[in-house]
Amino acid sequence: METLNAEQLNFEPVVVGFTCNWCSYRAADLAGMSRAKYPANIRLVRFMCSGRLDPVFIMKALKGGADGVLITGCHPGECHYLEQNYKALKRFKLLRRMLSQFGYEPERVQLVWASAAEGTYLAHQISRVVEEIRALGPLHRASDTPSFELIGDAQLQEATV
Amino acid sequence: MKQERIGVYVCHCGSNIAGTVDVGQLSSWAADALEKRGVVVARDYKFMCSSLGQELIKSDIVELSLTRVVVAACSPHLHEKTFRTACQQAGLNPYLMEMVSLREHVAWVHSDKALATQKAKALISGAVERVALHEPLDPISVPIEATTLVVGAGISGIQAALEIADAGQKVVLVEREPSIGGHMAQLDKTFPTLDCSACILTPKMVTVGSHPNINLLTWSEVEAVDGFVGQFTVTIRKKARYVREDVCTGCGICMEKCPSKLIDQVYEAGLGYRSAIYRPFPQAIPKYPVIDKANCIYFQRGKCKACQLFCPTTPNAIDFEQEDQILQLTVGNIILATGYDLFDARRIPQYGYGRLANVFSSLEFERLCNAAGPTEGKILLRDGVSQPESVGIIHCVGSRDRNYNNYCSAICCMQSLKFAHLVKERTGAKVTNFYIDIRTPYKDYDEFYQHVLQEKVEFVRGRVAEVTDAARRPGEEGKLIIQVEDTFIGKQRRIPVDMVILSAGIEPRHDSKEVSRKFGISCNGSGFFTELHPKLDPVATMSKGIFIAGCAQGPKDIPASVVQGAAAAARVLGTIQQKSLDLEPVLAQVIDQKCSGCRICSNLCPFNAIGFDLERQISTINPALCQGCGTCVSACPSHAISGTQFSTEQILAQLHGLLAESFNGNGARTQSPAFSQAELV
Ligand SMILES: Cc1cc2nc3c(=O)[nH]c(=O)nc-3n(C[C@H](O)[C@H](O)[C@H](O)COP(=O)(O)OP(=O)(O)OC[C@H]3O[C@@H](n4cnc5c(N)ncnc54)[C@H](O)[C@@H]3O)c2cc1C
Ligand code: SF4
Ligand code: SF4
Ligand code: FES
Numbered sequence: 001m002e003t004l005n006a007e008q009l010n011f012e013p014v015v016v017g018f019t020c021n022w023c024s025y026r027a028a029d030l031a032g033m034s035r036a037k038y039p040a041n042i043r044l045v046r047f048m049c050s051g052r053l054d055p056v057f058i059m060k061a062l063k064g065g066a067d068g069v070l071i072t073g074c075h076p077g078e079c080h081y082l083e084q085n086y087k088a089l090k091r092f093k094l095l096r097r098m099l100s101q102f103g104y105e106p107e108r109v110q111l112v113w114a115s116a117a118e119g120t121y122l123a124h125q126i127s128r129v130v131e132e133i134r135a136l137g138p139l140h141r142a143s144d145t146p147s148f149e150l151i152g153d154a155q156l157q158e159a160t161v
Numbered sequence: 162m163k164q165e166r167i168g169v170y171v172c173h174c175g176s177n178i179a180g181t182v183d184v185g186q187l188s189s190w191a192a193d194a195l196e197k198r199g200v201v202v203a204r205d206y207k208f209m210c211s212s213l214g215q216e217l218i219k220s221d222i223v224e225l226s227l228t229r230v231v232v233a234a235c236s237p238h239l240h241e242k243t244f245r246t247a248c249q250q251a252g253l254n255p256y257l258m259e260m261v262s263l264r265e266h267v268a269w270v271h272s273d274k275a276l277a278t279q280k281a282k283a284l285i286s287g288a289v290e291r292v293a294l295h296e297p298l299d300p301i302s303v304p305i306e307a308t309t310l311v312v313g314a315g316i317s318g319i320q321a322a323l324e325i326a327d328a329g330q331k332v333v334l335v336e337r338e339p340s341i342g343g344h345m346a347q348l349d350k351t352f353p354t355l356d357c358s359a360c361i362l363t364p365k366m367v368t369v370g371s372h373p374n375i376n377l378l379t380w381s382e383v384e385a386v387d388g389f390v391g392q393f394t395v396t397i398r399k400k401a402r403y404v405r406e407d408v409c410t411g412c413g414i415c416m417e418k419c420p421s422k423l424i425d426q427v428y429e430a431g432l433g434y435r436s437a438i439y440r441p442f443p444q445a446i447p448k449y450p451v452i453d454k455a456n457c458i459y460f461q462r463g464k465c466k467a468c469q470l471f472c473p474t475t476p477n478a479i480d481f482e483q484e485d486q487i488l489q490l491t492v493g494n495i496i497l498a499t500g501y502d503l504f505d506a507r508r509i510p511q512y513g514y515g516r517l518a519n520v521f522s523s524l525e526f527e528r529l530c531n532a533a534g535p536t537e538g539k540i541l542l543r544d545g546v547s548q549p550e551s552v553g554i555i556h557c558v559g560s561r562d563r564n565y566n567n568y569c570s571a572i573c574c575m576q577s578l579k580f581a582h583l584v585k586e587r588t589g590a591k592v593t594n595f596y597i598d599i600r601t602p603y604k605d606y607d608e609f610y611q612h613v614l615q616e617k618v619e620f621v622r623g624r625v626a627e628v629t630d631a632a633r634r635p636g637e638e639g640k641l642i643i644q645v646e647d648t649f650i651g652k653q654r655r656i657p658v659d660m661v662i663l664s665a666g667i668e669p670r671h672d673s674k675e676v677s678r679k680f681g682i683s684c685n686g687s688g689f690f691t692e693l694h695p696k697l698d699p700v701a702t703m704s705k706g707i708f709i710a711g712c713a714q715g716p717k718d719i720p721a722s723v724v725q726g727a728a729a730a731a732r733v734l735g736t737i738q739q740k741s742l743d744l745e746p747v748l749a750q751v752i753d754q755k756c757s758g759c760r761i762c763s764n765l766c767p768f769n770a771i772g773f774d775l776e777r778q779i780s781t782i783n784p785a786l787c788q789g790c791g792t793c794v795s796a797c798p799s800h801a802i803s804g805t806q807f808s809t810e811q812i813l814a815q816l817h818g819l820l821a822e823s824f825n826g827n828g829a830r831t832q833s834p835a836f837s838q839a840e841l842v
Binding site for chain 1: 236238265266269270271277283284287788791792796804809813819
């Protein structure tokens with residue numbers, strides 16, 4: 001990494017978090033009820049299941065200005081829809097490989113399983129992920145043209161199935 | 162595109178939200194900054210969920226002709242229903258409302274008011290963009306056919322069928338064996354009260370057999386299941402009995418006269434004989450025998466017909482020309498009560514079952530004890546004459562063992578104690594039980610254990626290493642020697658006995674995975690059916706209209722099996738009473754014109770909701786089976802599947818709103834997002 005410039009020094013990353021309705025969204029609810037604190041940099045989006053996770057969402061989020069993405073879902077074996085989170089896991093792994101192929105730090109996309117009982121755990125994980133992404137620095141700089149344009153939807157879809 | 166008229170409502174939740182988020186600023190910002198995105202009114206109020214708060218929303222919907230509503234308050238898991246109902250009462254489709262969790266996801270987890278307010282803006286901005294793309298939805302109402310299918314007529318299936326039939330509703334009860342009764346019909350006495358199993362079971366069986374509301378189909382199996390809750394179409398194969406039920410009197414002469422005798426592996430657990438034409442036991446329901454084709458001399462060699470010759474009825478009840486019947490029925494709900502298989506103790510070779518004559522399985526012992534069994538209730542060694550003077554009972558065979566099943570079979574401790582008591586009572590033999598832990602929860606169970614202790618039954622704690630007939634010491638000749646580490650004294654012991662009983666565990670039916678697939682439910686790793694919720698919804702499954710009961714769901718004793726049978730029946734009766742069921746309209750839909758017919762989606766659906774229209778060569782989604790997980794939506798390479806309430810457009814719109822607002826006023830960021838609403842379409 002190059003030395004930090006002014007832009008990076010007061011850098012507040014924006015992290016989009018995808019949650020499933022049954023476990024991880026409820027974990028986030030419980031984090032609230034337990035008053036577990038985590039940085040305000042995360043913005044959660046709710047799906048019914050992590051199986052709905054389309055790599056397009058992640059790429060668009062990164063392209064649209066997010067510095068990182070956190071994927072969450074029920075623990076393996078506990079998905080409300082039986083085993084859709086294994087599909088999410090597969091997509092996540094493919095996506096990470098793609099990210100590094102395009103020259104981006106794969107750590108910008110992270111995966112955390114959290115049950116509805118793991119509010120404090122999820123809060124800790126969010127804090128960890130935000131700090132790791134903060135350390136990576138901004139994804140977008142004024143001088144950058146994000147090369148994500150290179151990835152067509154067709155390639156993304158291959159990662160999906 | 163028509164501009165929506167959106168109302169934004171920010172809740173203070175007393176000081177819960179207002180303490181950390183600048184709610185006043187938030188609502189004036191929303192009215193101002195989001196105006197171009199359709200927000201026509203934004204208000205903040207102390208308690209949005211109170212009746213006054215709801216009134217505020219309702220009157221705005223009417224007065225300002227709102228077409229969309231965003232409520233920024235607590236978690237949707239708390240109040241989504243409240244605000245949906247409020248919208249509906251004001252004439253707005255409930256699915257045109259979106260909630261933002263300001264309390265749980267912002268106010269309670271952040272401390273910096275400026276940052277929290279900034280995040281709240283981003284979330285509201287996302288919700289506003291998303292809700293604009295929401296579509297009005299109506300719950301899918303499915304009529305409930307009143308007839309219920311119960312599969313498996315062990316005690317739990319019998320209980321379920323009787324509860325429903327007694328409530329005045331029709332039941333089709335399908336049993337694969339020639340008689341109903343299941344495992345309970347094989348047992349002698351039942352713990353902890355030691356009532357005779359047949360005495361408490363037979364009356365129920367008789368009621369089932371004669372109940373006007375029960376259509377009993379024994380010697381039958383379900384071949385296929387189609388459709389969904391309320392309207393399942395089931396295909397049942399009623400195997401040919403070769404005995405006419407309309408004329409047979411059940412006199413049993415045919416069974417006596419049949420020259421083909423063979424070992425009864427099912428009902429008598431291999432200890433007794435039956436003929437090729439048989440009913441498993443005298444009190445069988447129905448009373449009509451069946452011809453087991455594979456062992457019938459006529460069917461195999463073309464000659465015999467002894468049964469027909471001796472059958473006293475006119476017309477003759479034996480009909481060699483009978484054929485399997487295929488029945489198609491419509492049922493509204495299904496209860497699966499297919500029970501369990503006994504762990505096959507041959508899988509533990511060192512215990513000698515199947516090799517050493519006087520090693521018995523638990524079910525064999527039940528038959529030995531049973532007055533109607535092969536020894537007329539006398540506890541005898543395999544030679545059929547000598548009584549054992551010493552008996553060893555081994556607990557947990559095949560259970561709590563990494564090599565076989567990790568789980569506890571729940572009944573073996575009590576069953577082993579019952580065996581110890583019966584041996585003591587009937588033979589006075591010396592009894593030693595070998596156990597890992599004694600597990601006797603539930604009413605009167607531990608009292609039973611205390612009672613058995615007083616009968617001077619010996620207990621050795623330790624997992625048995627081996628049962629052998631190789632004598633090494635005086636006194637061991639001609640005996641079975643149980644080799645065990647007694648963990649109380651920390652020593653290896655060799656205990657010679659005449660008879661060994663293996664308390665084999667309860668396993669899922671060998672075909673439980675196949676059955677679960679047929680009915681579209683799931684199994685755990687071992688093969689027991691999976692319930693919707695292990696504590697709060699133990700008899701429902703993820704597939705609506707399909708319930709489970711008894712040992713098919715997991716190891717349990719008779720009282721628990723009965724409770725589940727009754728519980729499943731209560732759930733079914735509840736839906737029958739409603740006459741129709743409203744299903745959540747949150748689901749996936751195939752856009753016909755876009756589907757290429759690749760069928761990638763169909764394998765991904767965990768609920769078999771995706772079918773294929775052969776004529777049009779496109780996939781179709783059954784709305785009553787789809788649970789709305791969205792997996793197929795993200796997997797379709799042709800973008801041919803859309804999700805109501807979770808379409809790609811809606812999610813991308815939310816992301817756009819979220820990110821657009823994340824940069825406004827955030828001085829740290831220089832670059833504006835490259836992601837514009839125009840790109841979404
Ligand atoms: C040796 C032994 C002793 C026991 N003693 C006691 C005791 O003293 N007290 C006590 O409370 N519990 C006892 N139990 C436990 C008891 O047997 C069970 O709790 C009870 O029988 C479970 O009933 P069920 O209806 O769930 O299953 P089952 O009795 O197994 O009945 C299932 C039925 O479904 C049928 N079936 C299976 N698959 C299909 C299919 N695909 N289509 C159609 N029909 C199908 C089977 O033929 C069977 O009739 C004992 C168990 C054992 C092994
Ligand atoms: S994946 Fe898409 S294109 Fe393929 S069959 Fe399913 S709906 Fe049709
Ligand atoms: S959304 Fe899920 S449940 Fe519905 S059809 Fe698609 S994969 Fe099946
Ligand atoms: S429902 Fe949580 S991952 Fe599927």
